[in-house]
Amino acid sequence: MVSKKMLSEYARLAVKIGVNVQKGQPLLINGPVEAFEFIRECVKVAYEAGASEVWVDYRDNNLQRMSFEHVETETLKEIPSWAIDRIKYRIDKKYCVLHVISDDPDLLEGIDSQKVFEVQMANMKASNQFQYYTMNNIGQWSIVAYPNRKWAKKVFPELSEDEAYDRLWDAIMSTSRVSEDGDVTKAWDEHNREVKVHSEKLNEFNFKSLHFENSLGTDLKVGLIRNHIWEGGADKTQGGVTFNPNIPTEEVFTMPDCYHIDGTVVSTKPLSYNGKLIDEFKLTFKDGKVIEYSAKTNEDVLKNMLDTDDGSRSLGEVALISYDSPISNSNILFYNTLFDENASCHLALGKCYPTNVKGGSDMTSEELHKLGGNDSMIHVDFMFGSRDMSVTGTTYDDKEVVVFADGNFVF
Amino acid sequence: MVSKKMLSEYARLAVKIGVNVQKGQPLLINGPVEAFEFIRECVKVAYEAGASEVWVDYRDNNLQRMSFEHVETETLKEIPSWAIDRIKYRIDKKYCVLHVISDDPDLLEGIDSQKVFEVQMANMKASNQFQYYTMNNIGQWSIVAYPNRKWAKKVFPELSEDEAYDRLWDAIMSTSRVSEDGDVTKAWDEHNREVKVHSEKLNEFNFKSLHFENSLGTDLKVGLIRNHIWEGGADKTQGGVTFNPNIPTEEVFTMPDCYHIDGTVVSTKPLSYNGKLIDEFKLTFKDGKVIEYSAKTNEDVLKNMLDTDDGSRSLGEVALISYDSPISNSNILFYNTLFDENASCHLALGKCYPTNVKGGSDMTSEELHKLGGNDSMIHVDFMFGSRDMSVTGTTYDDKEVVVFADGNFVF
Numbered sequence: 001m002v003s004k005k006m007l008s009e010y011a012r013l014a015v016k017i018g019v020n021v022q023k024g025q026p027l028l029i030n031g032p033v034e035a036f037e038f039i040r041e042c043v044k045v046a047y048e049a050g051a052s053e054v055w056v057d058y059r060d061n062n063l064q065r066m067s068f069e070h071v072e073t074e075t076l077k078e079i080p081s082w083a084i085d086r087i088k089y090r091i092d093k094k095y096c097v098l099h100v101i102s103d104d105p106d107l108l109e110g111i112d113s114q115k116v117f118e119v120q121m122a123n124m125k126a127s128n129q130f131q132y133y134t135m136n137n138i139g140q141w142s143i144v145a146y147p148n149r150k151w152a153k154k155v156f157p158e159l160s161e162d163e164a165y166d167r168l169w170d171a172i173m174s175t176s177r178v179s180e181d182g183d184v185t186k187a188w189d190e191h192n193r194e195v196k197v198h199s200e201k202l203n204e205f206n207f208k209s210l211h212f213e214n215s216l217g218t219d220l221k222v223g224l225i226r227n228h229i230w231e232g233g234a235d236k237t238q239g240g241v242t243f244n245p246n247i248p249t250e251e252v253f254t255m256p257d258c259y260h261i262d263g264t265v266v267s268t269k270p271l272s273y274n275g276k277l278i279d280e281f282k283l284t285f286k287d288g289k290v291i292e293y294s295a296k297t298n299e300d301v302l303k304n305m306l307d308t309d310d311g312s313r314s315l316g317e318v319a320l321i322s323y324d325s326p327i328s329n330s331n332i333l334f335y336n337t338l339f340d341e342n343a344s345c346h347l348a349l350g351k352c353y354p355t356n357v358k359g360g361s362d363m364t365s366e367e368l369h370k371l372g373g374n375d376s377m378i379h380v381d382f383m384f385g386s387r388d389m390s391v392t393g394t395t396y397d398d399k400e401v402v403v404f405a406d407g408n409f410v411f
Numbered sequence: 412m413v414s415k416k417m418l419s420e421y422a423r424l425a426v427k428i429g430v431n432v433q434k435g436q437p438l439l440i441n442g443p444v445e446a447f448e449f450i451r452e453c454v455k456v457a458y459e460a461g462a463s464e465v466w467v468d469y470r471d472n473n474l475q476r477m478s479f480e481h482v483e484t485e486t487l488k489e490i491p492s493w494a495i496d497r498i499k500y501r502i503d504k505k506y507c508v509l510h511v512i513s514d515d516p517d518l519l520e521g522i523d524s525q526k527v528f529e530v531q532m533a534n535m536k537a538s539n540q541f542q543y544y545t546m547n548n549i550g551q552w553s554i555v556a557y558p559n560r561k562w563a564k565k566v567f568p569e570l571s572e573d574e575a576y577d578r579l580w581d582a583i584m585s586t587s588r589v590s591e592d593g594d595v596t597k598a599w600d601e602h603n604r605e606v607k608v609h610s611e612k613l614n615e616f617n618f619k620s621l622h623f624e625n626s627l628g629t630d631l632k633v634g635l636i637r638n639h640i641w642e643g644g645a646d647k648t649q650g651g652v653t654f655n656p657n658i659p660t661e662e663v664f665t666m667p668d669c670y671h672i673d674g675t676v677v678s679t680k681p682l683s684y685n686g687k688l689i690d691e692f693k694l695t696f697k698d699g700k701v702i703e704y705s706a707k708t709n710e711d712v713l714k715n716m717l718d719t720d721d722g723s724r725s726l727g728e729v730a731l732i733s734y735d736s737p738i739s740n741s742n743i744l745f746y747n748t749l750f751d752e753n754a755s756c757h758l759a760l761g762k763c764y765p766t767n768v769k770g771g772s773d774m775t776s777e778e779l780h781k782l783g784g785n786d787s788m789i790h791v792d793f794m795f796g797s798r799d800m801s802v803t804g805t806t807y808d809d810k811e812v813v814v815f816a817d818g819n820f821v822f
Contacts, residue, residue, distance in 0.1 A: 033444050033447040033469060034447065036444040036445065036471060039471075040473050040474065043474055043477055047477055047480070047481040051481075052482065052483070052486060053478070053482050053486050053487075054477075054478070056471070056474060058444060058469035060447060060450075060451065060467070062451050063465070063467060066454055066455065066458055066465075067464070067465070069458070070458040070462075071463065071464050072463070075463060075464050080496075080497070080500050081496065081500075082493045082494075082496035082497040082500055083493075083497075085491075085492065085493035085496060086491070086493040086494075089491050089492075089493055
């Protein structure tokens with residue numbers, strides 16, 4: 001467990017720098033019951049910042065697992081209309097949202113994948129509007145992590161449960177730039193400036209496509225949408241409020257052209273999806289769609305993911321992170337995308353962020369899709385960066401520019 | 412903290428004996444975040460008993476206090492329509508309800524009473540249908556307690572917070588008949604049989620009224636509704652499912668005639684209402700209505716309570732408990748009605764239980780009210796039993812029968 005001081009500093013990071021709740025704005029916090037003391041701190045910070053109201057939705061991984069074990073699929077799939085109205089209400093009231101995640105990477109191991117898939121589909125359909133609300137930066141949102149013992153033991157299997165839990169706390173704090181004596185606001189200001197150097201440079205190049213290659217078998221050409229924007233670090237809502245959607249974050253990312261992705265990509269880290277770990281998987285794309293796939297573990301979960309809808313076989317995000325980056329150098333495999341995606345170049349299957357193209361937030365999903373912006377109910381990042389990754393950009397006048405050599409940015 | 416074994420025995424008591432969830436029935440649990448381990452146990456027991464689905468609504472006293480400190484009254488009073496639809500949904504689905512209470516008796520001390528009153532009014536109006544659902548025994552419901560440190564320290568101010576917490580656990584376990592080696596099912600079967608002896612005897616007498624007197628100034632005549640029923644211990648839903656609404660419980664209770672209550676009643680224990688303690692209070696009734704009142708502390712809270720609606724100045728329940736009863740003999744003042752009402756004769760301001768009169772569950776509130784069954788949004792028990800309480804019953808043929816002498820049942 002971290003000190004009270006660290007915990008309240010972390011709450012300040014989550015609420016002031018992460019979601020950046022505004023005076024008079026309501027805040028929704030989703031969080032695990034075990035984190036109630038941290039969440040109390042977050043609520044306190046939010047009221048001090050002038051939040052008009054704070055609502056907390058608590059959840060419990062254990063109850064979720066039990067419900068999958070005992071409740072019939074049809075019952076789990078039934079989303080009552082009040083739950084949909086609640087989502088609409090929160091959108092209308094312009095809530096900002098803080099997600100406190102605390103996943104167990106193997107939470108649903110042993111549960112029928114088809115059951116999990118069907119229930120997740122029902123939930124995604126119900127929360128479609130909320131996905132639109134956040135992915136279009138209408139309201140601020142942020143994701144921070146809170147450790148739990150099962151997750152900790154997965155990350156540090158050689159340690160006792162208590163030691164592992166403390167180590168995971170340390171890892172979360174250090175990657176999130178929270179320290180006993182440091183100034184978290186200053187640390188995040190500096191960090192966001194550093195990230196911006198890469199995104200600005202990439203925006204100047206205005207590449208038509210990127211070519212990824214490494215010795216593991218990745219050989220993938222990803223077209224970029226015309227007028228794409230590289231983003232990274234702090235983001236802005238449509239109304240101009242700065243927020244940090246991911247804590248921690250190291251990536252710069254943009255929008256692929258979902259009709260022009262060809263070749264093969266090989267994963268380099270396991271992916272926890274719907275409570276199960278998909279590991280050692282490979283995807284082959286043709287004209288923007290996955291036409292072949294395989295995985296060493298939980299291939300059926302990968303299959304279900306790819307079969308979600310029309311857009312789940314194409315890409316909505318491409319992100320660059322140097323192999324030599326702080327989270328990567330910690331040599332910790334977190335089994336959690338919030339962290340692992342910041343240690344590795346990654347792609348996301350599914351929906352694009354409309355903010356990654358000029359004017360994207362003003363387009364309908366159909367308009368965006370026509371231009372090459374992928375649409376889907378899912379948005380699932382997976383990691384494929386490696387020590388020997390090379391990335392070459394091609395400009396609109398067919399010049400080739402080396403972006404990555406030996407796993408790292410060359411500029 | 413109690414042992415894991417005790418905790419799981421307590422969960423079994425709450426779910427199997429308290430709310431008695433049926434095979435194929437959904438269960439709603441309201442509980443405090445601090446109790447998440449106990450609630451997990453309850454959910455486990457519920458699924459083992461065949462519950463179709465278990466939903467948990469977590470709450471946090473600290474967040475409630477903060478919202479009263481920081482959120483405007485108008486915002487707190489606004490109940491979104493989805494919240495009302497959620498109540499309807501749960502009634503339609505025939506949820507049974509387990510309330511895990513863990514109050515801080517002074518939670519809202521220092522908060523403007525008018526603000527608390529207005530917010531509570533709005534909440535009561537919104538949950539009116541649910542009150543009807545439970546008070547008419549349409550679905551099973553039960554209340555159990557979970558300790559917290561502030562409550563514990565209030566009960567045992569001379570102990571350290573940790574010691575007080577452990578002592579409160581012990582007190583809850585022993586009054587609820589949960590022990591390391593005992594059989595909780597057997598203990599409750601026996602206890603319910605004992606309680607029934609008194610209620611059956613009182614039903615035979617079929618009193619027209621009861622006269623309460625003691626040296627503290629109580630001199631109150633409470634008419635009883637014609638065809639009243641004394642109840643106590645286990646109860647039954649309209650569909651015939653047995654459940655125990657209160658854990659613990661020692662009382663037998665019935666329905667006053669809300670037009671025939673006259674005289675003065677003096678409280679003998681403080682009453683925690685809306686997060687504040689009303690203490691040393693006195694009520695004078697005429698023709699069934701409170702016409703005078705006073706309190707040494709928080710008189711404004713008492714005033715607001717009495718002013719809630721038309722029925723909040725009359726009585727909905729009269730309950731008899733021997734002064735020489737287990738909870739009373741523990742000499743612990745719990746500052747919590749779930750416990751304190753079982754140590755003392757008590758009355759409830761507000762709505763009656765329709766099950767306390769023959770055919771009551773089939774009557775509308777208006778029909779019931781005509782006969783003398785009080786109607787209100789509130790139902791607030793308060794304690795007035797004492798060591799020297801005498802209770803005399805008057806039968807329909809004007810015979811007087813001594814029911815209590817020196818604080819105890821004479822039969």
